[in-house]
Amino acid sequence: MSHPHIHITDRPIDTDLVISLVALPSQGGLNVFIGNVRDQTKGKAVLRLEYEAYVPMALSEMNKIAQTTKEQWPQAEIAIYHRVGTLKIGEAAVVIAVSTPHRAQAFAACQFAIDTLKVSVPIWKKEVFEDGEVWVAAHP
Amino acid sequence: MSHPHIHITDRPIDTDLVISLVALPSQGGLNVFIGNVRDQTKGKAVLRLEYEAYVPMALSEMNKIAQTTKEQWPQAEIAIYHRVGTLKIGEAAVVIAVSTPHRAQAFAACQFAIDTLKVSVPIWKKEVFEDGEVWVAAHP
Amino acid sequence: MKLQILLFGITRDIVGQQKIELDYTGPSDIESFKEMLQHKYPEMNQLSHFKIAINQEFAQEGQSINEGDEIALIPPVSGG
């Protein structure tokens, strides 16, 4: 079953919108992770990033993250937005918002979600430098 | 020395503004904690909350949190906004944003900041119910 | 010595004022001062705890109060 607050988009992510999806009156703690494009990697200037996704499988894996989060923290509400396409420095590649009745669970669940996304969701980024480009993590 | 991104305000907190204060091109990970007014406490419906601060000391303690965060996570940028006055259900009482080059530190530093704020900053909230009001945590 | 004391949260409700002036004649250490307040306002004993701030800093054990200090009662905080 598809989770309503999981999206892959080629438009800039509206952080306020993602937050609003989980901001319920019963939830006192809300934690948000935003992954932004950095201006350098190991000291080398990055011009832009290009993200691509195996969309249907990426959505399926993001759904699994939402389900597992719900199993581990039954009161958690979660929203996950991931951007694809060409991103400029400072733009958000991913925004994850988690709300829970109390704050400790919101931190733990949000960290679980981004840590899992980083290893399980088929999305790839290519860093573009002045003198070339590199698929991140592709080579040892 | 006063930290530039620490504020106590009687106006609604603009989450996007707080985030923008720490969103630097060098910082890839950004964590945000939002503490919202819940609609109930131990099953009893809350109508609204009233927050008050010993403002100069609260700002001083919030500054110490920023300083300690910077000592523990030297690359962290932090912003802390706390609301005072009458808050409706669902409104944000506190927003803390922390950015770091990599994500794990952003989570740890943001959690440190809110955990410390909860015990050290002289701000008080009164829960207003249909049939009375209670200063939170005042009595055992 | 004459002291002005700022009151917040439930301590303001207990005392019924935001600020009081006291002519304090007891020992200047913070513990004696706290005992005087607990004696004068017995409802303070029902709180989880309360602290004293001197010049916008939490008072340390044994710290002295001096005339002109900004004194504040800090009941259990509940920000966030």
Place this chain on the structure above:
Amino acid sequence: MKLQILLFGITRDIVGQQKIELDYTGPSDIESFKEMLQHKYPEMNQLSHFKIAINQEFAQEGQSINEGDEIALIPPVSGG
């Protein structure tokens, strides 16, 4: 069996196409299929690793490929 294989990230660069069609005649288990790819595209051996997805799920050890499956190469992911 005839297979369509989807390619992403660096595997698309290695193969030079987004999608290839293969007439695969080897054993149907995922390990044999991977070996065939590594032999056909030696640059795959230089990757940190790569996985195979069958019908949008990571293939499990020993899993079989069947005609009509949606097969995809999953080089090391780097989302977020």
